[in-house]
Amino acid sequence: MQVIITANASAAAAHAADIVERTLAELEAPVFGLATGSTPVALYQALIERHRHQGLSFARLTTFNLDEYVGLPPGHPQSYRHFMQRELFDHVDIDPANTFLPDGTGDPLEAGSAYEALIEDHGGIDLQVLGIGRNGHIGFNEPTSSLGSRTRVKTLTRDTLKANARFFAPDEFQPSLALTMGIATILEARSILLIATGEAKAEAVARCVEGPLSALVPASALQLHPKVTVIVDPAAAERLELRDYYEFAAAHQRQLHRATPGETP
Numbered sequence: 411m412q413v414i415i416t417a418n419a420s421a422a423a424a425h426a427a428d429i430v431e432r433t434l435a436e437l438e439a440p441v442f443g444l445a446t447g448s449t450p451v452a453l454y455q456a457l458i459e460r461h462r463h464q465g466l467s468f469a470r471l472t473t474f475n476l477d478e479y480v481g482l483p484p485g486h487p488q489s490y491r492h493f494m495q496r497e498l499f500d501h502v503d504i505d506p507a508n509t510f511l512p513d514g515t516g517d518p519l520e521a522g523s524a525y526e527a528l529i530e531d532h533g534g535i536d537l538q539v540l541g542i543g544r545n546g547h548i549g550f551n552e553p554t555s556s557l558g559s560r561t562r563v564k565t566l567t568r569d570t571l572k573a574n575a576r577f578f579a580p581d582e583f584q585p586s587l588a589l590t591m592g593i594a595t596i597l598e599a600r601s602i603l604l605i606a607t608g609e610a611k612a613e614a615v616a617r618c619v620e621g622p623l624s625a626l627v628p629a630s631a632l633q634l635h636p637k638v639t640v641i642v643d644p645a646a647a648e649r650l651e652l653r654d655y656y657e658f659a660a661a662h663q664r665q666l667h668r669a670t671p672g673e674t675p
């Protein structure tokens with residue numbers, strides 16, 4: 411894993427946007443996996459800015475989101491489809507027909523395998539963007555999810571429901587089931603970019619990067635993947651034991667790539 415500790419949360423978003431932009435430029439028909447939640451919003455804003463002011467185009471991009479609530483139709487204001495439209499898709503030149511989320515409205519058992527087949531039909535995911543839950547979940551793969559899991563329905567933990575209650579009005583229905591890509595699905599992406607900001611994520615980040623590989627911390631499965639970049643702000647990096655080493659290695663890499671144009675340090 412490459413761990414990058416940026417000066418603050420907005421530098422983390424800018425660095426992530428650099429990686430997204432570079433991957434978009436490199437590939438003819440890029441396929442990205444995307445996340446919802448608070449963390450990637452700053453990345454999406456950076457991408458929208460680059461689209462508006464620097465001509466960054468999403469016209470060749472296909473996207474697959476990690477997850478969707480079971481029972482919420484795409485038009486529902488709390489659905490992840492709605493979130494993606496509001497936070498990214500409505501503001502860039504992506505073809506809406508090339509944006510996919512698991513279907514939370516049909517038969518949830520069929521929806522999982524249909525989603526897997528769709529990802530495969532598109533040649534797999536080139537770059538998977540991830541956030542991380544305070545309990546170490548990725549997507550909605552809650553602790554003790556099988557490391558071999560594929561897209562399926564998961565019951566959310568009380569901790570996750572509590573963390574996400576902020577998006578729902580007090581009297582609003584909050585689903586406790588979600589369709590999520592599995593851990594094995596995520597690990598098949600050709601590269602992975604995990605972003606974490608804020609002290610509430612510090613423990614999860616440390617266990618993901620440095621802890622033992624364990625179903626109790628689903629994000630620790632990323633240790634098995636050969637191409638993972640973890641971008642954290644100083645608060646989220648707080649509990650990393652080898653923090654000095656990551657900073658030393660990143661400085662060394664910057665030296666090597668000093669000539670690369672368009673990089674955000």
Ligand code: F6R
Pocket residue numbers: 444445446447448449450476477540541542543544547548549550
């Ligand atoms: C959402 C998702 C989740 C979030 C995680 C962190 O699509 O996959 O794993 O990334 O719950 O959420 P935030 O960023 O809101 O702290």
